[in-house]
Amino acid sequence: xxxxxxxxxxxxxxxxxxxxxxxxxxxxxxxxxxxxxxxxxxxxxxxxxxxxxxxxxxxxxxxx
Amino acid sequence: xxxxxxxxxxxxxxxxxxxxxxxxxxxxxxxxxxxxxxxxxxxxxxxxxxxxxxxxxxxxxxxxxxxxxxxxxxxxxxxxxxxxxxxxxxxxxxxxxxxxxxxxxxxxxxxxxxxxxxxxxxxxxxxxxxxxxxxxxxxxxxxxxxxxxxxxxxxxxxxxxxxxxxxxxxxxxxxxxxxxxxxxxxxxxxxxxxxxxxxxxxxxxxxxxxxxxxxxxxxxxxxxxxxxxxxxxxxxxxxxxxxxxxxxxxxxxxxxxxxxxxxxxxxxxxxxxxxxxxxxxxxxxxxxxxxxxxxxxxxxxxxxxxxxxxxxxxxxxxxxxxxxxxxxxxxxxxxxxxxxxxxxxxxxxxxxxxxxxxxxxxxxxxxxxxxxxxxxxxxxxxxxxxxxxx
Numbered sequence: 288x289x290x291x292x293x294x295x296x297x298x299x300x301x302x303x304x305x306x307x308x309x310x311x312x313x314x315x316x317x318x319x320x321x322x323x324x325x326x327x328x329x330x331x332x333x334x335x336x337x338x339x340x341x342x343x344x345x346x347x348x349x350x351x
Numbered sequence: 352x353x354x355x356x357x358x359x360x361x362x363x364x365x366x367x368x369x370x371x372x373x374x375x376x377x378x379x380x381x382x383x384x385x386x387x388x389x390x391x392x393x394x395x396x397x398x399x400x401x402x403x404x405x406x407x408x409x410x411x412x413x414x415x416x417x418x419x420x421x422x423x424x425x426x427x428x429x430x431x432x433x434x435x436x437x438x439x440x441x442x443x444x445x446x447x448x449x450x451x452x453x454x455x456x457x458x459x460x461x462x463x464x465x466x467x468x469x470x471x472x473x474x475x476x477x478x479x480x481x482x483x484x485x486x487x488x489x490x491x492x493x494x495x496x497x498x499x500x501x502x503x504x505x506x507x508x509x510x511x512x513x514x515x516x517x518x519x520x521x522x523x524x525x526x527x528x529x530x531x532x533x534x535x536x537x538x539x540x541x542x543x544x545x546x547x548x549x550x551x552x553x554x555x556x557x558x559x560x561x562x563x564x565x566x567x568x569x570x571x572x573x574x575x576x577x578x579x580x581x582x583x584x585x586x587x588x589x590x591x592x593x594x595x596x597x598x599x600x601x602x603x604x605x606x607x608x609x610x611x612x613x614x615x616x617x618x619x620x621x622x623x624x625x626x627x628x629x630x631x632x633x634x635x636x637x638x639x640x641x642x643x644x645x646x647x648x649x650x651x652x653x654x655x656x657x658x659x660x661x662x663x664x665x666x667x668x669x670x671x672x673x674x675x676x677x678x679x680x681x682x683x684x685x686x687x688x689x690x691x692x693x694x695x696x697x698x699x700x701x702x703x704x705x706x707x708x709x710x711x712x713x714x715x716x717x718x719x720x721x722x723x724x725x726x727x728x729x730x731x732x733x734x735x736x737x738x739x740x741x
Binding site for chain 1: 408409450453454457458460461462463678679684685686687689690691693694
């Protein structure tokens with residue numbers, strides 16, 4: 288099962304992940320990334336991978 | 352390294368419509384980067400391939416700060432202001448200095464906050480269209496709509512009285528024109544900062560729910576830095592949105608089958624990439640990009656319009672085709688400086704296009720496309736005016 292990890296310290300709050308994979312990512316009150324579904328479904332994985340690529344601060348990773 | 356055999360003059364003259372300059376395809380087909388000659392006499396590296404542009408914008412050996420020797424300017428003087436004069440111009444700061452500005456502002460630009468702002472943007476757009484319809488059956492869409500909407504939106508967000516629109520417009524114009532002189536630029540900067548400093552004193556006494564008050568409350572910046580940051584937000588919020596909105600109107604009028612399709616916004620952002628020459632950089636250590644050695648102290652201009660027309664990434668890249676997935680474009684940049692206001696821009700474009708074509712379905716250009724006055728001399732590409740009728 289893959290797991291989504293976000294580096295909140297590197298996050299610059301661009302919000303790319305939120306508009307790309309809204310089932311998996313959100314922003315907190317400070318605008319920083321929050322992973323709302325750490326183990327996304329198979330159906331959400333393409334969006335998650337797109338979000339990884341789009342994240343301008345490269346703060347997202349997928350681990351096994 | 353200076354391969355003088357491939358030295359080119361830059362900036363290039365823009366073609367208007369279609370866009371971008373066709374030399375970009377030639378530049379991308381070359382190995383490495385393109386060594387170019389600027390009007391200032393300086394030589395800089397032009398970066399045109401998508402992967403190379405993303406690499407430049409994320410490499411810690413490459414700086415955004417004009418304090419480093421070799422930092423480029425575009426045109427005679429254009430580009431990034433002197434950091435001593437405008438200390439809050441945070442796009443010209445590297446991490447970690449940059450981060451306190453960005454962190455203080457991102458809560459106001461989240462996806463959720465912008466969604467909450469949509470009704471107020473809708474109100475601005477509706478009001479402008481009421482004005483257009485009341486005034487007759489023709490207009491300059493730039494003056495009456497595409498420049499006015501972003502100006503009203505960003506003024507309200509910052510807490511700047513919109514009655515002073517003409518004051519700001521005249522001065523911002525000098526700052527975003529490549530051929531402005533140092534003196535013109537300097538004076539415009541001083542006048543804007545003086546105005547904003549006074550406004551900040553008012554906000555200190557009577558805080559509102561605007562961005563200046565938010566910056567004051569954050570206690571992350573000095574008063575001088577707040578006026579610089581406010582100046583940056585005002586210009587960034589105005590110029591790029593207004594120009595993209597105007598250019599997009601032409602494309603939608605020429606391709607009416609895409610009017611009302613929400614995918615058009617993202618494709619228009621990619622297609623025009625109006626802030627092509629805005630992200631200027633300098634190498635602070637020797638670094639290799641796209642197989643090219645860039646030496647410390649050499650200037651770099653990553654051209655986002657060239658990257659967004661890279662056919663290795665976007666099939667038939669020079670075609671306007673909203674059915675493609677354009678989300679990975681770099682029109683908003685990439686790396687830690689990626690546009691703070693990008694969701695606001697998307698919301699403004701979406702609401703403006705939908706509402707305008709819905710309420711004025713007979714809208715058409717009043718002059719041929721070839722005669723439209725494009726901003727050939729603008730740091731940001733755009734239109735001087737857009738005569739329309741209905």
